Amino acid sequence: MELVNPGLGLIFWMIVVFSAVLFILKKFAWPSILQSLKDREQHIEEALHLADVTHEEMKKLKLDNEVLLKEAKEEREAIMNEARKIREKLIEDAKQKANAEADRIVESARVQIENERKAALMDIKNQIADISIEIAEKILREKLQTPKDHEQYIQRVIDSKQLN
Amino acid sequence: MRFTKIAFITTSFLLLFSLLSTQHIHASEAGHDEHEAPTKAFKPGDMIISHIVDSYEWHIANIGHTHISVPLPVILYDKNQWHVFMSSKFKHGQEAYLGYEIAKEGAQKGKIVRFEADGTAVLPYDFSITKNVFAVFVSSFLLIVIFLSVAKSYRKTKKHAPKGFQSIAEVAILFVRDEIALATIGKKHYERFAPYLLTIFFFIFFNNLLGLIPVFPFGANITGNIAVTGVLSLFTFGMILISGNKNYWAHIFNTPGVPWWLKLPLPLMPIIELVGVVTKPFVLMIRLFANITAGHIIILGFISLIFVFGKTSLAAGYGMSVLSITMSVFLYFLELLVAFIQAYVFTLLSSIFLGMAVEEHHHEEHETHHS
Numbered sequence: 001m002e003l004v005n006p007g008l009g010l011i012f013w014m015i016v017v018f019s020a021v022l023f024i025l026k027k028f029a030w031p032s033i034l035q036s037l038k039d040r041e042q043h044i045e046e047a048l049h050l051a052d053v054t055h056e057e058m059k060k061l062k063l064d065n066e067v068l069l070k071e072a073k074e075e076r077e078a079i080m081n082e083a084r085k086i087r088e089k090l091i092e093d094a095k096q097k098a099n100a101e102a103d104r105i106v107e108s109a110r111v112q113i114e115n116e117r118k119a120a121l122m123d124i125k126n127q128i129a130d131i132s133i134e135i136a137e138k139i140l141r142e143k144l145q146t147p148k149d150h151e152q153y154i155q156r157v158i159d160s161k162q163l164n
Numbered sequence: 165m166r167f168t169k170i171a172f173i174t175t176s177f178l179l180l181f182s183l184l185s186t187q188h189i190h191a192s193e194a195g196h197d198e199h200e201a202p203t204k205a206f207k208p209g210d211m212i213i214s215h216i217v218d219s220y221e222w223h224i225a226n227i228g229h230t231h232i233s234v235p236l237p238v239i240l241y242d243k244n245q246w247h248v249f250m251s252s253k254f255k256h257g258q259e260a261y262l263g264y265e266i267a268k269e270g271a272q273k274g275k276i277v278r279f280e281a282d283g284t285a286v287l288p289y290d291f292s293i294t295k296n297v298f299a300v301f302v303s304s305f306l307l308i309v310i311f312l313s314v315a316k317s318y319r320k321t322k323k324h325a326p327k328g329f330q331s332i333a334e335v336a337i338l339f340v341r342d343e344i345a346l347a348t349i350g351k352k353h354y355e356r357f358a359p360y361l362l363t364i365f366f367f368i369f370f371n372n373l374l375g376l377i378p379v380f381p382f383g384a385n386i387t388g389n390i391a392v393t394g395v396l397s398l399f400t401f402g403m404i405l406i407s408g409n410k411n412y413w414a415h416i417f418n419t420p421g422v423p424w425w426l427k428l429p430l431p432l433m434p435i436i437e438l439v440g441v442v443t444k445p446f447v448l449m450i451r452l453f454a455n456i457t458a459g460h461i462i463i464l465g466f467i468s469l470i471f472v473f474g475k476t477s478l479a480a481g482y483g484m485s486v487l488s489i490t491m492s493v494f495l496y497f498l499e500l501l502v503a504f505i506q507a508y509v510f511t512l513l514s515s516i517f518l519g520m521a522v523e524e525h526h527h528e529e530h531e532t533h534h535s
Contacts, residue, residue, distance in 0.1 A: 008290050010294060010392065013291070021304045021307060021308060030358070036319065040323045
């Protein structure tokens with residue numbers, strides 16, 4: 001019976017002591033311990049999350065970089081092509097222009113030459129005509145010294161007209 | 165290195181323990197031979213019980229016929245009067261002092277009583293600092309010192325990894341918080357009860373362990389004392405009563421899903437439920453008390469075997485001592501495990517009961533299904 005007969009004093013002291021232990025630990029030990037644990041867990045959680053996010057971002061960044069690089073390459077290619085095209089076109093244009101200019105110059109030269117030639121020819125014709133008239137005048141003056149001669153000549157001109 | 169040191173200390177404790185026991189038993193035999201019937205043999209039962217119950221002095225050893233014990237203060241309140249004196253006045257229970265003496269038999273055996281003229285034993289109000297009270301003081305002091313220092317190191321390490329003793333404590337703290345409180349109470353309320361659960365867990369665990377160290381001022385059978393376990397379960401009971409919500413009480417007085425004739429006119433279900441409310445802490449008290457006491461009894465029983473055999477022949481005693489000590493060492497390791505398991509079980513069950521007390525209402529579904 002001794003074993004299961006609780007002592008009043010022990011119950012009393014036990015209540016006092018356990019209350020004190022509970023109070024002291026609850027007030028001064030557990031809050032800071034549990035809070036620290038919670039804080040640390042949260043800290044670790046956040047750190048892990050941040051690592052994940054950073055990793056993801058890095059991946060994205062890398063992908064972005066690759067895309068950017070690819071785009072840049074493509075753009076460079078495009079620009080090069082464009083430049084090449086422009087250069088070719090420029091050269092082509094220049095060539096055409098030069099040709100056209102040359103043609104035009106040649107043409108105008110030709111026209112001018114033609115004009116000059118015509119003018120010269122005209123000049124020569126006029127001179128020839130003048131000279132011919134002069135000669136004809138001199139000849140006529142020599143031949144038509146008598147009135148008979150006049151009549152003969154007139155008759156001949158009229159004949160030639162009728163023949164026409 | 166550290167492990168071998170611990171092993172060495174444990175072994176020394178064990179050796180010392182067996183040494184103390186032998187001396188005590190020899191001495192008590194001598195005492196019996198001298199004072200009482202000379203033919204009285206060594207009684208293992210008496211020896212074991214005297215080792216596990218509370219006492220007014222802290223008996224350490226007997227050398228020859230001299231008792232070596234630490235006297236503890238006796239505080240009595242009787243007939244409107246306080247009496248305070250040291251337990252050494254009783255001369256190890258042999259003499260009476262101021263009319264009070266330690267009862268040697270009867271219902272109040274081992275307690276301080278006052279015998280009336282007609283021979284009836286009267287119990288005074290006894291607030292003595294007994295062996296167990298003193299041991300509870302010591303272990304509580306240690307508990308407070310250790311956990312205040314752990315709290316301090318938590319404040320120091322902040323968000324960084326724990327250091328030193330803090331790391332050991334953290335394993336247990338996390339175990340109680342996550343495996344006990346969080347698992348049984350749930351996310352919503354566990355933080356409210358975590359400090360209480362941590363306190364009872366470490367209180368029981370500490371006292372269980374200190375009860376296994378057989379040197380003064382440890383080795384008192386604290387958690388194997390029904391008053392101690394009773395008070396612990398009383399705290400759990402109080403916590404349940406305070407924190408029980410509407411749903412919990414409704415469950416007791418108007419159990420849902422039960423036919424009405426079980427509640428009226430004879431409130432059969434409420435009576436059964438109320439009995440259940442009281443038996444829960446009662447079982448907690450008995451379980452811890454019985455487990456720890458049983459462990460101590462078995463170890464002491466094995467030690468006693470040496471002297472039982474030694475009575476018949478010296479050789480048998482020596483032979484038996486080998487087996488007994490081997491078994492005791494084995495049981496000591498088992499007791500180390502039990503020290504943890506019982507602290508765990510007490511805390512777990514307290515936590516489950518508290519979880520039931522704060523459980524949210526979720527019977528509506530069932531009720532609609534029934535109707």
